[in-house]
Amino acid sequence: MKELRLMKGNEAIAEAAIRCGVDAYYGYPITPQSEVMEYLMSEEPHKRTGMVVLQAESEVASINMVYGAASGGKLAMTSSSSPGISLMSEGISYIAGAELPCLVVNVQRGGPGLGTIQPGQADYFQSTKGGGHGDYRLIVLAPASVQEMADFVELSFELAFKYRNPAMILSDGAIGQMMEKVYLPAQKERLSNEEVEKRHGSWASIGKKPNRERNIITSLALQSEVQEKHNFKLQAKYKQIEETEVRYEELNCEDAEYLLVAYGTSARICQKVVQLGREKGIKIGLLRPITLWPFPSQIINKLANQVKGILSVEMSAGQMIEDVKLAVEGKVKVMHYGRFGGMIPAPDEVLNALEEKLIKNN
Amino acid sequence: MEDTITTQDIIKNGELVFEKTSCLTDNVLSYCPGCGHGVAHRITMEVIDEMGIQSETIGIAPVGCSVLAYDFMNIDMQGAAHGRAPAVATGIKRVYPEKYVFTYQGDGDLAAIGTAETIHACNRGENIVIIFINNGIYGMTGGQMAPTTLEGMQTSTSPFGRDVERMGHPLKMTELVATLPGTCFVTRQAVHTPSAVRKAKKAIRKAFENQKENKGLSFIEIVSNCNSGWKMTPVKSNQWMEEHMFPFYPLGDIKDV
Structure with a gap:
């Protein structure tokens, strides 16, 4: 329970x-x-x-x-x-x-x-x-x-x-x-x-049993051909993760005219921004990436067809915004608002930034 | 030709006097001819074979000449980042306390970049074995000065000899870890003569027996030659080792609790 x-x-x-x-x-x-x-x-x-x-x-x-x-x-x-x-x-x-x-x-x-x-x-x-x-x-x-x-x-x-x-x-x-x-x-x-051995005995380094080759854990491959092959294997795995494991949450995105993209603490703050904006008649939605990698690019690309502008809100000088811009493919304007160095943005600050950076210029 | 001697002619029943342990693979060693690593590998694997613990042993390989130790040791192994082997060994030993875990490290790995990991694993008394090959030089990267390089010794980064005023002093790691309460057995050995090999093997056996009895960390330094790095013939390098290395790094047990 x-x-x-x-x-x-x-x-x-x-x-x-x-x-x-x-x-x-x-x-x-x-x-x-x-x-x-x-x-x-x-x-x-x-x-x-x-x-x-x-x-x-x-x-x-x-x-x-x-x-x-x-x-x-x-x-x-x-x-x-x-x-x-x-x-x-x-x-x-x-x-x-x-x-x-x-x-x-x-x-x-x-x-x-x-x-x-x-x-x-x-x-x-x-x-x-x-x-x-x-x-x-x-x-x-x-x-x-x-x-x-x-x-x-x-x-x-x-x-x-x-x-x-x-x-x-x-x-x-x-x-x-x-x-x-x-x-x-x-x-x-x-x-x-015993259970660990049953599940992971094919690769885990836990003592060589007579019925199998030794299990070696390493990141070294001195031969370039072998190292490149290993890299291709990793890339194939990453591609599969990108296709399978994207997670995100949408808040009021159905009718949104402006979109906030924010994760973690910034996303919590942006929930309030959505509410404050809608009280003023601005239709704001929030897309919260839950997986930052793999990044929810597809949904952001889709929402870019519908909204007039996107604000990436981060407690940084603008890092996630690069992935947002790549996802949007230039369809709409993407701006950043952030506080950093330990400062946390207040909801009204974010709303002001949205109005200044995106609505005024439209 | 009729008089060709085959392997079978040599190996006859009852005449077998030496056999390679099955705990070594058939891969050709990547070490320079004359280097002590091969013998150190062999006696370590012989101990594991003789104790019957191959299926319960996990080895940690370092970065340095013995980075590919797992190509030669026929046991499950993990390759650690440079200097981090004692931390990796701690990580696996703590979740598998009933298994045998050892690290095999050179002097650059253990006594320079991995000093903190070494000292703290020793101080915590991790129930593992550390085998420390000290040849006073960075072999793999081409003969640079190591923390254990002797005063006045020429290397590619001390081309006029180690000037201790400017470059610091050679570090006696083994004496240092002997002062820590977590170590139970600290010894310095060599593998350049048959009698030295026998003694070194005995020490390695004792170290693994200590681990079986949960006595704490056993630390075995093996002073070895690096004929390539020292730019000497193998025979000359062993003589030089006796004349210069052993006076500063004397052989024998330092601590046995």
Whole structure:
């Protein structure tokens, strides 16, 4: 039975991880997401489910511990915030190259550099376009509520194992810190070693059995021909994910004349903008990407036929807007409105921006 | 020709004196002739074979000359990013505590870029084995100065010899980790003579036995030659190793709890 609780987003991720039967969490403290590991440690999941929770010496070590556990077919995750994700990017690239399933949570703060500990959405490029080196993709889910923080843990692992690809929950300091009611999933048992071997024995590095060749986890192929072949395989997988796994939410889009595109905290703010606009007689709709990669390009392209202008609202200087523009294919004007460096836009600011940048000029 | 000797003529029942362990693959080693890696690989795999733990062992390969260790070791392996092998080993060992996990790393990997991962895995007392091949040079990238390069030693990035005033001092990683409470067995070995090989193999066996008994982290340094990087013949490099490396990196057990 689902249990209702009032929790912080960071705590919801931690509790959901225990309940989803995650095998290991390796992490390093950083604001504004330290509650994830604090909550896990205080819950003593090694007693509840046998889950391993280990505080590593750095984000670099954390992500490589995830690499180790994921190589064994286990459900492994880590969480951090922007500067820590930069440190993990080396490991994430190796995980993507070695085709390992895992979950990385980024509770974003404002940057660049050490930046601020307040919420931000300036890691869009890093999350969806690479971050680390090489041609790889992360499956990126953007929660807009504490409920989705909890729900996306299971969904991330489902997708990560379906495609043997790292998944990321791209949240921000506001969603991580705010408290909302959340329905928690029922407790699932962790998979036994026998079950892991049954499901993932064809690739997992868990000890060579006499009846099979050794399983090697690596991202190295010194021969260019082999490395290119591996890249083609990855690209084919990414194409399949793009065709299958796009997720988004529409709000008042049916009759919309102006469209807001926003995710996470910005999308929550934009719900209010839609309401304020409609009270003034402006027909505004909101398209909220739930997967940032794969990006919901098709629906945005379709809505571009119907609306007079699109505003990409982000807590960044304008990153997602590039994908919105690519989706729109020049059909209508696409503008950006953002606050950044830890600042959060207010609904009336966004509405003013919409009127100034799109309606006045039409 | 009638007098051609076949393999079968050589291998007759009861005459078998040496057999390659099945824990090594048939792939041709990528190491330079004369290098110590091949012997270090062999004795590690022989220990795994003799203990009957092939199906329960997971090895972690580094970045460096032994980046392709998984081509030669016939066990399940994971290739780690440069220096991160002890973190990767921690990750897999914590979720499979009943299995045997070891890392195999060179001096650049373990004592430079991976210093933090090494020290913290040792300090946490991860129940793993670390095999550390120290030849005082970056072999794979073409002979650059390593953290373990001796004072005055010439490399491609210390062409006039390591000047410790400007380039820092050679790092005794093994003595360093011996001070940490998480290590149970810390030893320095070599593989350049039959008796050294026997001792090194005994130490590796002991390290895996320690892991079986959950005693903590066993750390085995193997001081080895790099005849290509040192620009010497294999024989000369082994002599040079005895004359210069061993006085600074003395062989023997440093800690045995």
